[in-house]
Each structure stands twice: as structure tokens, then as C-alpha cells.
Amino acid sequence: MGLMVFAIAICLTLWAQWKVKSSFQKWSNVSSKTSLTGREIARKILDQHGLTEVQIEPIRGFLTDHYDPTQKVVRLSNAVYENDSIAAISVAAHECGHAIQHQQNYGALVLRHRLIPVFQLTSGLAPWLLLAGIFFQITGLVLLGIIFFSIAVLFHLVTLPVEFNASSRAEQILLEQSLIDQDEKRGVREVLGSAAFTYVASALIALLELLRYILIFLLQRERE
Numbered sequence: 001m002g003l004m005v006f007a008i009a010i011c012l013t014l015w016a017q018w019k020v021k022s023s024f025q026k027w028s029n030v031s032s033k034t035s036l037t038g039r040e041i042a043r044k045i046l047d048q049h050g051l052t053e054v055q056i057e058p059i060r061g062f063l064t065d066h067y068d069p070t071q072k073v074v075r076l077s078n079a080v081y082e083n084d085s086i087a088a089i090s091v092a093a094h095e096c097g098h099a100i101q102h103q104q105n106y107g108a109l110v111l112r113h114r115l116i117p118v119f120q121l122t123s124g125l126a127p128w129l130l131l132a133g134i135f136f137q138i139t140g141l142v143l144l145g146i147i148f149f150s151i152a153v154l155f156h157l158v159t160l161p162v163e164f165n166a167s168s169r170a171e172q173i174l175l176e177q178s179l180i181d182q183d184e185k186r187g188v189r190e191v192l193g194s195a196a197f198t199y200v201a202s203a204l205i206a207l208l209e210l211l212r213y214i215l216i217f218l219l220q221r222e223r224e
Contacts, residue, residue, distance in 0.1 A: 027087035038092035067098035086187035097166030122148035
């Protein structure tokens, strides 16, 4: 069971990484008809939604783009910030989608933010509790590890509607503000869809891991 879960996790991770990189690179070579860069698109969307206080900053790295709700900053990677490609404006619009979620207190985003400190604590302790419980054959430690790991799984599951909603908002806004036309919509969907798949893959891997730990717990209980 353990080897199978590991193999599935590796395959899903590699597939998700390949999918997002290939779709981003493909649509990075297609300029948008507006010729607006990711930064310019982000500024237009934010201003249109009354988020003039939200700043836009460049950040190093590949697809390191994110919205920081604590600083109210949309950070765009180098490949997005000054690029006018379909890929660039798709990612920029997606991150603005998160800023709009924050502005509107979108339920799943609020829950995700509340889970972050709990997730950081439990995700760090869960592996050690599980390892100790399995090694020393202490069922109680395995159960505690499962409870802690379940919070990590919940975090991954809550992330899914947050990301899908941000992508949906991005596509809708780009169309409504005439920042893309119907022909460019396919590229936007492909870029955002492949990015969303990475979150789906992470959630599936976490669920499989949780199932494996639950089976280990049940087997230990049978031996007692």
C-alpha cells in the first residue's frame, strides 16, 4: 500500500508539474491582442473593483505569483509582470481574483486563512507522531497523527474552491472588461486549468496518504 501511494504521488506530481509548465510556455509565446502586460492587466482589474490600495510588485522565480492579503500586494513573477502573453495576463488576472475574494470576504478564503496557523503546527507534528506511533507500535500516537494530518488534508480541500473560484473570476473579468476576446478564452482556460490541476493533485495525494495512515492504524488495533 505504501509503495503504491508513493508511486501514485510521484506520478501525479510530475504530471501536474509538466502540465502547468507546458501550457504556460505554450501560451507565453502568444501575445494578447490588447498588448497589455500582466502588470497593466492587474492594475486595470484592481482599479475596476475599487482596490486601488492594492500594490503590484515583481517577484523572482517561475510561477511564484501570489496575492499577499496581509500586505495587500499582488506579486507577479518576471515571466508575468512585464509580459503581454495570454499566459501572463491569465496568471495576473487569477491573482487579482484572490484580491477580490479578500475584499468580499469569500467564505472559503476566510476559512483557509483561519486554518493556516493550525495547518502550520499540525502539518509539522503529524509526520513525527505517525512515525513514532508506527515504530513503537503505539496506537494512540498514530491516531493523534491521523487527526493532525486530517487538518492538512482539510487545508488542501478548502484550497480547491479558493483556486477554482479565483480562476473563474479571472476569466469572467477578462471577458467582461474586453481584455480578451472569445478566441483568446481557450488559452486562458488552458493556463488556469493546468494550474488548478496542481492543487487537485496535491489534494488527492493528501487523501491517499490519509487513507494509508488510517489502514495502518486499523491494522495496529487488530494486533492489540
